[in-house]
Amino acid sequence: DQLQNGDANSIASAQASVAAAVAQRDLAQLQLDQLLAGASAAQIAAAESNVAQAQANLDALQRGPTDAQIVAAEVAIEQARVSVQRAEINLERATLTAPFAGTVTAVHVNEGEIASGTVIELVDTHNLEVILSVDEVDLADLSVGQPAAITLETWPDDELDGRITAIAPAATSDNSALVTYDVYLYLGETDLPVLVGMTANADITTRRSEDVLLLPNAAINVDRSAGTYSVHKVTRNGDQPISISETTITIGLRDGQYTQITSGLQAGDEVMVGDVLPVFTFGPGNGDPGNGGPFGGGQ
Template sequence: TYVLQQANLEQLQTGPTDADIKAAKAAITGANAAYAAAQQQANAQPDQLVIAQSNLDKSAEALRIAQWAYDNMLTTWFLKDYAPNSPQAQALTNAQTDYNVAQADYNLKKSSINSSSVSAAYAQLTQAQANLAKLEAGPTGPQLKAARAQVEQARIALDIARANVAKATLTAPFAGVVSAVNVKAGEPANGALPAVVLVDTSVFHIDVTVDEVDVARIALGQLLTVTLDALPGETFSGKVDRVAPTATVNGGVVSYAVRLVLEPVDAPLRSGMSATADIVVAEAKGVVLVPNWAIRRDRDTGQVLVSLLKDGKLLEAPVTLGLRNESLSEVKSGVIAGDVVGISTLREALNLFGGG
């Protein structure tokens, strides 16, 4: 860490303390004692190996005799059935165990003679002496340079760690309401979900899909009206805020994502409410409107006809249409405001009206 590397550099620059020198000298004393003990043990090892060899030879002879006695029972026809549970079988098992123990002890003694315990103890003594000499001589130029480099590396690592901590802190990009938290302390984060879902309650928007046939008529800034199932009877205004530049194909149907932004209101709007939006793609004022159910197109002539009610009779008059929606059509010529349209059952009649 940065603090540790900085402390190491400061220690090199200030030099060893009296306690450091005393500790180094104590290490030399301990290494000397360990070296002497290793030499003494090495000198005693040949005698221990002779004893281990003698024990191994004795156990081997005892095993041979026990094996002979057991085999002799197996070759005697009236004793062989009792051989597995006989005293001779138990003696053979004990002799085998004693032999295994003697063999292991011999191998251990033999390997210890060839070990490097003396060399290792001498190396520790040499290292302790070198450490004392190093402390008394003080740090070299390369050592100080290396220590400073380690401090710089630790500082860079600390800066990176601080930056990562800052990145791990979630900061809201705008003021809003937290609607969902998809992370828990101590659990891995799910990369497929946002950690926190934040709703901007100051501005509500609606994401809709528009068929490729109609998307050419959609433009940024177009006005619209919105109705909500949760707030019947209320109408809200807005405008087109975004039209996707690329299409989405689903089941062979090509459509485009369009975002509609509502104007701020005091109504109790909530995220996720079902909405219906009507976009004003064209506008005409002071026109005559006719309900679509009173209009038909003649299949033979192609004329557009409107059913008019005059003197209690239905007549069809050719008209020229303008703008239209799902319920009404603009009539540019052929009828005037005040004409009455009807249907063949004479159950329904509507007065044409101006404006719209």
Template sequence: MNTIKKYKFWIIGGVIVLLGLAAFGLNRTKNSSAAETESNETAVAFIGDLAESATASGQIMAQQEAALSLAASGIVDQVLVDVGDQVNAGDVLVQLDTAALERAVASAQADVAVAQANLDKLLAGADAAELASAEAAVASAQVKLDDLLDGPTAEEIAASEASVKAAQANTWGASGKVQASNDVSEADILAAEADLQDALDQQQAAHDTWVRLADCEVNEAGTYSCTPSDHPQMDAATQNVEAANAQAAIAQARLEELRSPDSNNVASSQASLASSAAQYDAAVARHEALLAGASDEEIAAAEADLANAQAALDKLLTGASDTDIKMQEIRLAQAETTLRDAQLKLANATLTAPFAGVVTAVHVSEGELASGLAVEIVNPDSLEAVLSVDEIDVGQLAIGQPATITLETWPNEEIAGEITAIAPSAASNGGLVTYEVHLSLADTELPVRVGMTANANLLTDSREDVLLVPNAALTADREKGTYTVNLVRTAEDGTTNITQVEVSIGLKDNRNTQITDGLVEGDVVLIGELTAPTTTSRFGPPR
């Protein structure tokens, strides 16, 4: 009995001890959870908006900028801009000297006009005046050839003989003057007067013959107006008149000389004799040639002249050939090409602004021989931010996504932007692969300049009205690819329990993460890793 009681005592005592230990452990757990909760910050899961973004840096550049070069070399006549000047599209920036170029254009224009006129003439054919002139040329050439083939006429022989006689008479007269220059008698004067009268009679007869053969008409004054006709004997009549006139003039001079002797008559008479002798020899030579007839060379030349005149007439009658027209069209095209080249060179002597902008550099000055780069301009309204974006982030970007831009010059001033272009190929620098991304700039009062360093925050995605917790509340298991939070729950009796809960996440920014599963709005989570207060555990009652 005592043994049984003894065993019961120990059993009851053991139970009491176990219950005491359990109570002690429970109290310690309760105190530990409360202490752990108090040692960590907590946050409440809430509904809010979230935007995911990437950052990148780059430079401010202009979409429109140009380094303008002179298309041709030349002397600079005018430099019309300075650095900083505002220009409009088409404004003249630099003007080369164009005097020689303008002359070249004028000459080329004249050549084109001539070539066009010649082509028009070929296409239009000959007019009546041209045909009449060509026909007259053929007739004249035919008459000349016929005259050569027929030989001299009786009238031509007579006229030639008259010329020889006149020349001979002149020579005799000159000889007589030499002989009689120092001894003039009354008989000599009478003889000279008789000679003059004979010469005047011959002159009148020759003149009457010429008038009879010529075309004459009475004019308003009542006198005759005569012109040589086409009569075959007209040339001979003309020669007879000339010879008679010469003979009369000589007789008149001889008579005057006899009537008025001069101390210089001897020398003058000798010179006159020499001239008369030469004229006589020439008249004899012409007469002999006339009697001999035309030479083979003269006939051949006359035949060639006739053939050429006939060919010219035939060409006018038949019109221009296709070959002639084609050749003239080629000449016109060549002239037009030369004109275009001259006009282009003239235009290239003027450097103009291709767009509105600001002059950033001027590389030429007036009076120098210049070529190549002359002026640089940039369009300040076309500024953009060009960023180098890491390949990790570029996949999340798309044209049209918004961005916020800050500049190193004004780090606290934000400029709105938007992605306008993403380079299709990457650039690699030191193993870092990046893509060029272009951002537009919203209107700003900041004096933004090309080359400034730009930093951008690129909005890649966003969510509205989603469940969020601070990023620091999440713990990631990289090996498993999972995320957990420490969920804090408070029981009805006031005790606090901390439970590790696996959650699914969505977007995140630099502060919060979207929770898609595992939590509800209002849940309390610990911030950071779970930490316990420093305590000293021992067996036995507390001191």
């Protein structure tokens, strides 16, 4: 429709130009005729020139545009189309579309200003995450997917579920001598009104074993030069005096209180804790001293 309207407008404009040229030629001819009736040679020559120019203009309009004029018009049309496309693109860019649903927390530009850098800060309050600063020494024990128990200082008695979703590939830059990395934790669903910027702490389970045999760390002797571990195993022989023997053991996971025993002892064995009796009964249970149960290394 726009092209048809454009063609109709062009035809009407051309017809108007031809009509104007005809009128101009006729006027020039009339003036020439009047001068021929009684005028000087100079006036007659000027009138003849006007008639010739008017006739030339009319002939040019009636012949139509030349090839060069057509090419120039086509170039002008293409340039106009490009200008329209650029204007449409700029109009689309003038509208900001959020990549996710959330709440605007800050606006850094005013109407009429040229935007540069961050324009709007948007927070997804339905998918919060906790960012931990972890010392490089502890980083080797962490990996994506490990579970975490998260507590917020606002509600220290409420433990929230979480898991590691990402570990920063580069260290955090600060003025301290410590080298730390940002570790990102997904915060599970909660009914607590958690807000962005709250302080959080997290216990990350680096490894986990269940239904294992545990022994207090105080009962284990360590030979660091040989890299071996042993305990003082107690043997009872009825009414006979008890006997104590040094028994080599193999350990698994350990924390600040207990160590997992993977070989060298069995459930029901008794060992000394320290250098004196009473002894410690080594057996299965729910994770209390001498009992087996869930055991996880924490950071």
